[in-house]
Amino acid sequence: MTQTFHPIAFALLAATVLNGCGGGGDEVGSLSFTPPAMGLAVSGTPRLATLSNTGALPIAQLTLAPEGLPAGTTLIHNCPDRLEPQASCRLMLLPGDQPSAAPGDAAARPATVRVSSASAPMAALLVSVITHGSVYQGGFVFAIDDSTPIGGSIGGKVAGLSDLPGQHHWSPALGAAGVGGLDVAGPNSCDGATDGACNTARIVALHGSGTYAAALCTDSTEGGHSDWYLPTLCELGYDLTIAPENFCGTGQQPRLADNIRSNLIDLQSPVGNFDANLRWSSNERAADPDLWALASSTTTQNAFAGGQKVLAERLVRCVRPLTP
DSSP: OOOOOOHHHHHHHHSOOBOOOOOOSSSOOOEEEESSEEEEETTOOOEEEEEEEOSSSOBOSOEEEEESOOTTOEEEEOOOSSBOTTOEEEEEEEOOSSOSSOTTOTTOOOEEEEEEOSSSOOEEEEEEEEOTTOEETTEEEEEEETTSOTTSOOEEEEEESSOOSSOBOSOSSOOBTBSSSOSTTOOSSSOTTTOHHHHHHHHHHHHOSSSSHHHHHHHOOGGGOOOOBOOOHHHHOOOSSOOTTOTTBOSSSBSSSSOHIIIIITSSSOOSOOOSSOEEEEEEOTTOTTTEEEEEOTTSSSOEEEEETTTOOBBOOOEEEOOO
């Protein structure tokens, strides 16, 4: 494939190695990568990492060796044979059209760029090339933001690898006037249709801790992450039917382009371990927000349904933002 170079990245890579003060002696140096791990989008923006000698002595016979990069992904760098104390050099990764692992592969492992030398312990940069359905940062990737700064990883969102155990209520009690603003056309600080993290924070602020849907996501530490939330109806998917409450559009024109249904369920080989059961969203039903909340089935024709907040029990699948 033809590789397009990001002009800013190319200019940065072409710059002279950043040098610090010299040194001498036989002691061991120290190498480190910034960032230590990097996620790139398939056929996406080239991204930069920095290799630094953080020690007080020069490091000689520097060798960089990529291992396990997917086909089409390439590495270029301006690292010299000898890296002076407090000096750094840059690496640019140019993602190809193949991901590091097949969508849905829960055993996916990142590639590495290993750096060896004559006088410092080995250092390694972890590299993951991501597509929709990739398992990354604790979940299945369903949203990719490739507009983040090139000195870090992509942004986006993942759905948890599985539903939380059991089925749960939407809230422990009825609010005096609902939480407010969580219907798709919410008038308050949250964009009810798209901002599940904001919705979740407001639900928990009203009801406190507990074993209801939003609180369970807030308390989750799945995959070692603590920023899970209850997704919105439009993060969960779209409706295949034309109905008065067709909030989130259709498959051809979803209200939120990066949603779980479009980018996990609708793949040629679906991923995400979803079934036809209903899962809570963080949206109340506008017609009766005190009593009803909205749920979604990501695999059936009639995608959206309501449920009484304190009576109905539904599955819960949490979502989190990627860490760039």
